Amino acid sequence: MNARRTTFHPKWHRERMPIFWWLRKWNYTKFITRELTSFAVGYAALFFLAQIACAARGEESWSRLQAWLRTPAVLAFHGIALLFLLIHSVTWLNLAPRALSMRLGGRRVPSGAVLAGHYAAWLLASAAVAWVLVGTGR
Amino acid sequence: MAETVTLEVQRYRPETEGEPTWERFEVPCQPEWMVLDVLNYVKDQVDGTLSYRWACRMGVCGSCGMTVNGEPALTCATYLRDLPRGPVRVAPLAHFPVIRDLVVDVTDFVDKLARVKPWIIRKEDKPLSEGEYLQTPDELERYKQLSMCINCALCYSACPIYPLEPEFVGPAAIALAQRYNLDNRDQGASEREEILSSQDGVWCCTFVGECSVVCPKHVDPAGAIQRHKVTSTIEWFKSALLPWRKR
Numbered sequence: 161m162n163a164r165r166t167t168f169h170p171k172w173h174r175e176r177m178p179i180f181w182w183l184r185k186w187n188y189t190k191f192i193t194r195e196l197t198s199f200a201v202g203y204a205a206l207f208f209l210a211q212i213a214c215a216a217r218g219e220e221s222w223s224r225l226q227a228w229l230r231t232p233a234v235l236a237f238h239g240i241a242l243l244f245l246l247i248h249s250v251t252w253l254n255l256a257p258r259a260l261s262m263r264l265g266g267r268r269v270p271s272g273a274v275l276a277g278h279y280a281a282w283l284l285a286s287a288a289v290a291w292v293l294v295g296t297g298r
Numbered sequence: 299m300a301e302t303v304t305l306e307v308q309r310y311r312p313e314t315e316g317e318p319t320w321e322r323f324e325v326p327c328q329p330e331w332m333v334l335d336v337l338n339y340v341k342d343q344v345d346g347t348l349s350y351r352w353a354c355r356m357g358v359c360g361s362c363g364m365t366v367n368g369e370p371a372l373t374c375a376t377y378l379r380d381l382p383r384g385p386v387r388v389a390p391l392a393h394f395p396v397i398r399d400l401v402v403d404v405t406d407f408v409d410k411l412a413r414v415k416p417w418i419i420r421k422e423d424k425p426l427s428e429g430e431y432l433q434t435p436d437e438l439e440r441y442k443q444l445s446m447c448i449n450c451a452l453c454y455s456a457c458p459i460y461p462l463e464p465e466f467v468g469p470a471a472i473a474l475a476q477r478y479n480l481d482n483r484d485q486g487a488s489e490r491e492e493i494l495s496s497q498d499g500v501w502c503c504t505f506v507g508e509c510s511v512v513c514p515k516h517v518d519p520a521g522a523i524q525r526h527k528v529t530s531t532i533e534w535f536k537s538a539l540l541p542w543r544k545r
Contacts, residue, residue, distance in 0.1 A: 172403060173312070177461045184368075195504065255524070258507075259527070260517070260525070261525050
């Protein structure tokens with residue numbers, strides 16, 4: 161790529177990427193926030209599996225989990241995790257119209273409709289999970 | 299001339315300096331001037347050694363891309379009146395090696411552009427006697443936005459992934475590959491697929507989206523890359539489920 165270095169072709173300057181590059185622009189910071197909050201999504205998925213495992217082990221195991229969940233530290237941690245989960249979900253879903261180019265009847269489906277479809281699917285999935293956890297738990 | 303503007307330019311004279319420095323100029327200006335007009339004034343009237351690229355002066359050639367007040371921009375399309383009061387800071391496009399002052403080397407971008415074969419590929423050309431390849435307005439609309447790219451490389455300068463992953467094919471090259479993939483006259487999608495679906499292709503992009511924000515022609519390369527991810531995934535599933543199917 162680089163031409164040979166000669167008297168008339170001295171070294172070129174290359175700027176190094178600073179470690180805190182993501183603080184340079186609000187859009188970069190938003191991107192890093194979206195990426196880092198994905199850990200909350202992973203945690204929520206693992207915790208959901210852990211809940212199922214506890215329920216399968218019997219009533220005693222389930223009661224111990226419930227007691228642990230009511231401790232202040234866990235409540236605070238889960239409050240933060242929920243906030244991160246919402247940030248990640250909303251910022252992720254808001255990008256969907258740019259990633260999906262759907263055509264119906266020869267015309268491109270408007271971004272608003274794609275976005276509305278994604279939020280509707282999210283609500284439906286959340287309602288289904290809530291029904292399984294709350295509805296069947298009674 | 300009623301007003302003056304303070305111009306701060308990043309200078310790099312490799313024969314005498316190891317690192318870039320900043321130089322300040324007080325330039326008499328007119329309200330309708332662009333940043334490029336200020337640079338041209340300095341070059342013509344103050345310091346003829348100031349080096350930068352420009353050509354068309356009308357946002358078409360894509361030569362005069364620089365970093366203006368920290369943002370990648372075409373200097374011929376950036377009005378002084380649209381900038382906040384205070385010094386105008388002009389630096390070379392970020393993420394490219396600087397040759398001199400505001401001149402960067404874009405060889406890497408040009409090489410990557412050629413690798414995605416941004417031209418119409420036909421497996422078999424129809425005879426001239428059959429006439430031109432016709433397109434409906436709807437077929438044109440599918441790729442028209444992507445065809446507006448002027449290769450100014452502002453998107454590479456805005457992309458934080460490009461300097462972190464130097465092998466990344468990059469926004470403009472992928473957007474232009476998509477431009478031809480979506481053109482119904484083209485039959486070369488499979489030839490571009492190897493590079494687009496590779497680790498250095500669309501999967502390198504983490505959808506920061508800043509490339510689309512700075513694009514002076516509203517090409518939306520970030521959207522084009524994500525859409526190709528969807529296409530690429532569907533194609534992968536098809537080839538996994540139907541291995542006998544011809545692509």
